[in-house]
Amino acid sequence: MTVDPFEAIKVTFFQECDELLGDLETGLLAIEAGSADDETVNAVFRAVHSVKGGAGAFGLDDLVRFAHVFETLLDEIRSGRRPCDDPTVKTLLRAADLLADHIAAARGQAPAVDEARSAGLVAELELLTHGESGAAGAAPAADSAHAVGTAEPDAFGFRPVAFDLSALDGPAPAAAPAETVWRVVFRPQGRMYAHANETGLLLRELARLGSVSVALDASGLPDLADLVAEEGYLTWTVDIEAEAGEAAIREVFDFVESDCDLAVTPTANVAVSDPAPPPADDFDLAALLARVQTPEASDPVPTPAAPAAPAPSPAPAPAAPAAANQSAPAITIRVDLDRVDRLINVVGELVIQQAMLAQRVVESGLARSSGVSVGLEDLELLTREIQDSVMAIRAQPVKSVFQRMPRLVREVAEMTGKRVRLVTEGEATEVDKTVVERLAEPITHMLRNAIDHGLEGPDDRLAAGKPVEGTVRMVALHRSGRIVIEISDDGRGINRERVRGIAVSRGLITDEAALTDEEIDNLIFLPGFSTAETVSDVSGRGVGMDVVRRSIQALGGRITIASTPGKGSTFTLSLPLTLAVLDGMVVSAAGQTLVAPLTAIVESLTPRPQDIHHVGGHDAVIRFREEFVPLIDVAMVMGFRTEPVVAATGVAVVIETEAGFRAALLVDAIQGQRQVVIKSLETNYQQVEGVAAATILGDGRVALILDVDAIVANARRRSARPELKLAS
Numbered sequence: 001m002t003v004d005p006f007e008a009i010k011v012t013f014f015q016e017c018d019e020l021l022g023d024l025e026t027g028l029l030a031i032e033a034g035s036a037d038d039e040t041v042n043a044v045f046r047a048v049h050s051v052k053g054g055a056g057a058f059g060l061d062d063l064v065r066f067a068h069v070f071e072t073l074l075d076e077i078r079s080g081r082r083p084c085d086d087p088t089v090k091t092l093l094r095a096a097d098l099l100a101d102h103i104a105a106a107r108g109q110a111p112a113v114d115e116a117r118s119a120g121l122v123a124e125l126e127l128l129t130h131g132e133s134g135a136a137g138a139a140p141a142a143d144s145a146h147a148v149g150t151a152e153p154d155a156f157g158f159r160p161v162a163f164d165l166s167a168l169d170g171p172a173p174a175a176a177p178a179e180t181v182w183r184v185v186f187r188p189q190g191r192m193y194a195h196a197n198e199t200g201l202l203l204r205e206l207a208r209l210g211s212v213s214v215a216l217d218a219s220g221l222p223d224l225a226d227l228v229a230e231e232g233y234l235t236w237t238v239d240i241e242a243e244a245g246e247a248a249i250r251e252v253f254d255f256v257e258s259d260c261d262l263a264v265t266p267t268a269n270v271a272v273s274d275p276a277p278p279p280a281d282d283f284d285l286a287a288l289l290a291r292v293q294t295p296e297a298s299d300p301v302p303t304p305a306a307p308a309a310p311a312p313s314p315a316p317a318p319a320a321p322a323a324a325n326q327s328a329p330a331i332t333i334r335v336d337l338d339r340v341d342r343l344i345n346v347v348g349e350l351v352i353q354q355a356m357l358a359q360r361v362v363e364s365g366l367a368r369s370s371g372v373s374v375g376l377e378d379l380e381l382l383t384r385e386i387q388d389s390v391m392a393i394r395a396q397p398v399k400s401v402f403q404r405m406p407r408l409v410r411e412v413a414e415m416t417g418k419r420v421r422l423v424t425e426g427e428a429t430e431v432d433k434t435v436v437e438r439l440a441e442p443i444t445h446m447l448r449n450a451i452d453h454g455l456e457g458p459d460d461r462l463a464a465g466k467p468v469e470g471t472v473r474m475v476a477l478h479r480s481g482r483i484v485i486e487i488s489d490d491g492r493g494i495n496r497e498r499v500r501g502i503a504v505s506r507g508l509i510t511d512e513a514a515l516t517d518e519e520i521d522n523l524i525f526l527p528g529f530s531t532a533e534t535v536s537d538v539s540g541r542g543v544g545m546d547v548v549r550r551s552i553q554a555l556g557g558r559i560t561i562a563s564t565p566g567k568g569s570t571f572t573l574s575l576p577l578t579l580a581v582l583d584g585m586v587v588s589a590a591g592q593t594l595v596a597p598l599t600a601i602v603e604s605l606t607p608r609p610q611d612i613h614h615v616g617g618h619d620a621v622i623r624f625r626e627e628f629v630p631l632i633d634v635a636m637v638m639g640f641r642t643e644p645v646v647a648a649t650g651v652a653v654v655i656e657t658e659a660g661f662r663a664a665l666l667v668d669a670i671q672g673q674r675q676v677v678i679k680s681l682e683t684n685y686q687q688v689e690g691v692a693a694a695t696i697l698g699d700g701r702v703a704l705i706l707d708v709d710a711i712v713a714n715a716r717r718r719s720a721r722p723e724l725k726l727a728s
Contacts (some may be wrong), residue, residue, distance in 0.1 A: 210242025355698035
């Protein structure tokens with residue numbers, strides 16, 4: 001099937017829009033936090049400018065019009081003509097949200113943006129840009145992009161002048177003649193050429209607007225020894241006689257305006273406010289355009305005898321060695337995710353085949369010093385290197401998920417009438433792309449609940465001695481070979497009496513049930529449970545936390561709660577770093593082959609009878625490095641056998657859970673350490689308590705991958721409630 005090149009480029013544009021929106025959100029949040037430095041403001045401006053330029057190429061008029069007004073205000077801020085105060089930042093954040101909606105609508109992922117909403121925000125942006133007097137006469141079209149008062153002289157000595165006729169007293173001046181002469185002075189910067197733009201093509205576009213006269217000023221060229229090929233030293237002066245207005249001329253430079261110094265003025269204004277430049281030799285535009293169209297021409301460009309326009313000398317160019325020392329930007333390519341997935345699947349099969357081949361070699365009785373065994377060891381090293389490289393390709397920072405949340409927090413805070421500050425940490429933490437993509441929904445649910453149910457209203461917070469503004473913190477980090485995401489708030493915490501009462505009233509538990517605080521907290525994960533008294537746009541329909549738990553469990557993860565009444569709650573998500581391959585220790589228990597994740601294992605040892613003790617006559621513990629840790633019979637917990645075995649006849653594998661709790665898993669024997677391919681048990685069969693996934697061993701057998709945290713938690717529950725152990 002033939003792919004339309006235009007559509008392919010359009011898809012790439014929308015992918016870049018996702019990145020630009022992330023940069024825009026990050027920059028605005030930095031400005032809101034007080035980091036309104038020039039580089040941050042310029043980065044925000046460039047993001048909106050790039051969206052506008054790309055949208056114009058695809059005829060997305062609604063997106064272009066809104067981005068243009070947005071960009072104009074940012075241009076005023078970065079030039080210092082408008083302050084970036086708190087109300088302005090809040091308006092910019094709402095504008096960023098609406099820009100994302102426009103992009104989603106243009107992409108076909110959302111309905112068209114409400115015109116009234118868009119027009120209202122445009123009016124706010126124009127009011128901030130032009131003030132009350134200028135906003136009334138500000139044109140929403142592109143002509144208003146630079147019609148903001150009188151600017152300071154630019155680098156070339158020209159003073160761009162534009163008039164807001166509605167702000168002038170007296171009758172409006174007469175209309176300009178049909179033919180107007182404009183003077184365009186611009187000097188390309190080095191990054192313009194780095195972005196694959198060409199001066200000759202810009203001159204050709206100007207020539208299409210009318211009759212042009214071009215002059216070149218090469219006085220800024222340094223000595224040959226100081227010349228840096230990537231820099232721009234030439235200044236161009238173009239006089240255009242055309243009916244086109246300033247906006248049409250600037251539109252030629254739409255994609256390069258931030259990469260060059262540009263001034264566009266009517267020649268009449270130049271005659272009044274600035275001395276006319278000395279005459280220059282005519283520049284042969286036709287010859288230049290011919291050379292652009294025939295790049296094989298190698299004749300040097302003639303340099304005029306006199307400069308075309310007065311221009312201050314540019315700053316001295318950096319020496320060539322200094323330029324050479326600058327690190328080149330990383331070269332990247334876009335690859336379809338399906339191709340990467342297929343590659344990962346092939347690598348997984350390669351790992352399985354390598355394990356099977358190793359098993360066959362062991363069964364054949366070949367010596368480890370034989371050529372086959374040595375070659376097999378080399379194959380194992382190469383397989384691991386390939387696997388690590390493929391996993392690195394799929395690794396992606398959780399920043400892509402975290403960047404979507406500030407907007408959600410603002411919207412929910414506005415709907416609930418609360419003041420909320422979102423704090424994020426660990427955005428650079430990397431995890432498998434599949435995990436990242438499926439994190440957005442559960443995190444969204446938890447943030448909404450944290451704001452709606454966790455945080456108090458402003459009056460209640462003041463009464464409790466807390467700041468009016470509540471804080472929601474979202475942290476990502478690596479721990480024990482897994483990714484952990486913590487979402488916490490400084491709100492009221494979980495009202496356990498109320499939660500228990502709701503669970504009883506809805507028949508979820510009996511009134512006589514004896515539950516610990518942890519078990520009461522976990523009632524909120526039951527289907528249909530909700531503490532909201534009324535149904536609203538935020539919550540109250542009983543759909544949320546049970547969805548979160550199912551989503552996390554589907555990823556091989558778990559969710560836990562820690563809550564302190566009056567101080568807040570913390571929800572902890574624990575997920576595997578990858579859904580493809582892990583290093584594990586293969587063990588056997590009651591004739592079953594199991595795999596324990598190597599990242600959770602601290603040590604393995606043979607229990608000695610004198611080190612084993614019993615608490616309460618039935619719960620075994622083992623002495624491990626001057627402390628006692630629970631001894632858990634894996635076969636008993638998993639239901640492989642009903643009678644315990646003598647601990648001294650097995651092997652104890654000491655593990656550490658994500659919460660830092662240590663325990664010893666009692667197994668029959670250790671078979672070895674291997675790299676195994678993860679196969680989802682829930683997808684292919686069903687969820688099994690204590691089992692995270694399954695794998696295929698070298699001999700073709702299926703082995704279960706243990707969820708050590710679930711096994712320990714299950715054993716602790718049985719110890720805390722002996723009647724459950726007896727009933728089982």
